[in-house]
């Protein structure tokens with residue numbers, strides 16, 4: 001049959017040999033940024049060796065993991081991004097953050113809390129579809145990010161709600177069969193919004209209300225996807241933002257029955273670590289970039305900062321789940337301030353403790 005096809009359609013054969021090619025013994029058949037043939041010759045199967053390399057080996061493929069999977073959809077800025085490309089390799093048991101291979105490309109250059117919570121501190125198989133983007137603000141029209149190409153929280157949520165081929169998994173496609181019961185949504189954002197606006201004149205409380213109003217309408221869209229200055233001045237702005245955040249979390253919870261919320265206060269964690277870095281295994285609070293440092297990078301020369309802030313870290317989901325709104329915020333007068341993996345390891349454990357007994361961690 002194959003030969004008669006050849007005979008009848010010689011030009012098609014010329015055009016399509018690659019489609020019919022199969023990978024020979026021990027040839028590569030999968031891997032990060034491998035776009036070649038994936039079918040092995042008869043008698044061989046594609047065996048996972050690493051996130052970068054799978055090869056054709058003799059025998060029959062072992063059964064793939066078919067146990068329960070939980071889904072996590074993180075949104076946010078550089079503290080959260082692992083540079084997940086939503087249209088490329090999706091999470092698997094081997095690489096629960098999908099792509100790039102664990103720990104991904106993070107703000108600090110190493111593992112971050114998303115990686116730790118999916119691959120190291122996880123107490124369940126949890127696949128993370130990480131929409132976070134470095135530098136993100138809530139709404140780029142309200143607070144411009146450092147580059148116009150940065151995907152704001154609005155952009156990230158729209159990507160999630162959009163078509164599958166553009167990286168939107170809200171429709172629960174076959175590839176990503178999440179449900180109200182097993183999906184967790186999280187947002188860690190705020191640093192870029194406050195960093196880029198706290199010094200503006202006008203009624204700061206009113207602006208905090210605008211930002212939080214937008215933030216929670218985005219949370220409402222995610223729920224809907226399920227179906228049914230001077231340091232002192234800065235502290236005032238941040239304290240006000242945080243207390244309004246708590247109020248919004250409470251009304252968000254009240255308006256969505258069955259939603260559970262957790263508030264993780266990263267400010268306390270940062271403060272405790274920075275007050276006594278060596279107790280947490282760090283060298284000190286001022287050096288950066290080297291092994292043992294808390295900070296991966298920070299431009300201290302231009303810092304007029306206050307450790308008084310709160311960033312939002314919000315989890316939502318539905319029915320029995322979620323809405324974690326944590327807060328944290330660190331405010332610095334520099335655009336770039338990122339943490340070493342060791343700091344994220346502490347956050348991850350802290351969050352896992354907070355959410356102990358939940359499905360995910």
Ligand SMILES: *[C@@H]1O[C@H](CO)[C@@H](O)[C@H](O)[C@H]1NC(C)=O
Pocket residue numbers: 085086087088089
């Ligand atoms: C994401 O992956 C797709 C291939 O699936 C590729 O075409 C696209 O360029 C990637 N996007 C980025 C931003 O790397």
Ligand SMILES: *[C@@H]1O[C@H](CO)[C@@H](O)[C@H](O)[C@H]1NC(C)=O
Pocket residue numbers: 092093094095096118119120122123124125126
């Ligand atoms: C944690 O995640 C990894 C990677 O998906 C998985 O192999 C492992 O079984 C998970 N741990 C638990 C306790 O479920």
Ligand SMILES: *[C@@H]1O[C@H](CO)[C@@H](O)[C@H](O)[C@H]1NC(C)=O
Pocket residue numbers: 139140141142154214
């Ligand atoms: C973002 O902010 C701009 C300026 O206030 C506003 O016009 C726009 O509606 C906001 N976008 C969303 C999706 O809320």
Ligand SMILES: *[C@@H]1O[C@H](CO)[C@@H](O)[C@H](O)[C@H]1NC(C)=O
Pocket residue numbers: 203204205206207209
């Ligand atoms: C500033 O905004 C807050 C929150 O909207 C409002 O309660 C307060 O009255 C405003 N203050 C002034 C002076 O307009």
